[in-house]
Amino acid sequence: MFSELTLFDRATPTVDPAFAALTRVHLDDRSWVDVVPDWLQGADTVAEELTDRLPWRQRRDVPMYDSFVDEPRLSSWWRAADGVGEPLRVLAEIRRLLSDRYRVRFDSIGFNLYRDGEDSVAWHGDRHRRHVVDPVVAIVSVGQARTLRLRPRVAAGPRRSQTWRLGHGHLFVMGGACQHEWEHCVPKSSAGVGPRISITFRHGAR
Numbered sequence: 001m002f003s004e005l006t007l008f009d010r011a012t013p014t015v016d017p018a019f020a021a022l023t024r025v026h027l028d029d030r031s032w033v034d035v036v037p038d039w040l041q042g043a044d045t046v047a048e049e050l051t052d053r054l055p056w057r058q059r060r061d062v063p064m065y066d067s068f069v070d071e072p073r074l075s076s077w078w079r080a081a082d083g084v085g086e087p088l089r090v091l092a093e094i095r096r097l098l099s100d101r102y103r104v105r106f107d108s109i110g111f112n113l114y115r116d117g118e119d120s121v122a123w124h125g126d127r128h129r130r131h132v133v134d135p136v137v138a139i140v141s142v143g144q145a146r147t148l149r150l151r152p153r154v155a156a157g158p159r160r161s162q163t164w165r166l167g168h169g170h171l172f173v174m175g176g177a178c179q180h181e182w183e184h185c186v187p188k189s190s191a192g193v194g195p196r197i198s199i200t201f202r203h204g205a206r
């Protein structure tokens with residue numbers, strides 16, 4: 001599936017432990033995002049190995065009138081509580097570095113496979129905000145870049161969204177009140193885009 005990706009990023013996967021290229025963007029006085037372009041080197045290797053190794057599942061949880069339809073992407077999950085190591089060694093390193101930096105114990109990894117531009121996720125805030133106050137959600141993206149949008153959940157005037165392009169090893173971290181007061185989405189793309197995997201680290205897994 002990832003065979004059409006660029007060949008230049010097939011290096012052994014590694015990340016910058018110093019987060020040297022990190023930029024923090026304050027969405028407002030309670031919510032922020034951290035962005036590190038190209039944080040993960042060897043992103044194409046990670047994309048290929050995850051595609052081959054993970055048990056990808058089709059979730060049916062998009063409400064539509066009085067029934068549920070397939071989510072337009074495939075997913076897979078890893079939980080520390082299951083006692084099995086991360087599917088790739090670099091993910092253990094990433095989990096440790098993120099936990100140290102953000103001072104929370106990231107204990108689950110959700111993997112989302114957007115096969116092409118038809119795959120997407122609608123506007124939402126992560127559900128675990130219901131039992132974790134101000135959760136930090138970290139996303140490492142591999143494969144083709146896709147647009148991620150953020151907009152305030154409630155706004156007095158027009159709700160202006162902010163946009164990032166995430167793929168090829170980018171790290172994107174949402175924190176503060178972001179899951180409570182902002183929502184995010186990955187819209188469909190008509191640009192003939194190839195596959196992307198978002199690797200999402202969360203804490204307070206249930």
Ligand SMILES: O=C(O)CCC(=O)C(=O)O
Pocket residue numbers: 110112121126139148166184185186198200
């Ligand atoms: O794919 C992404 O970058 C976003 C994933 C996401 O929002 C989610 O799974 O809740």
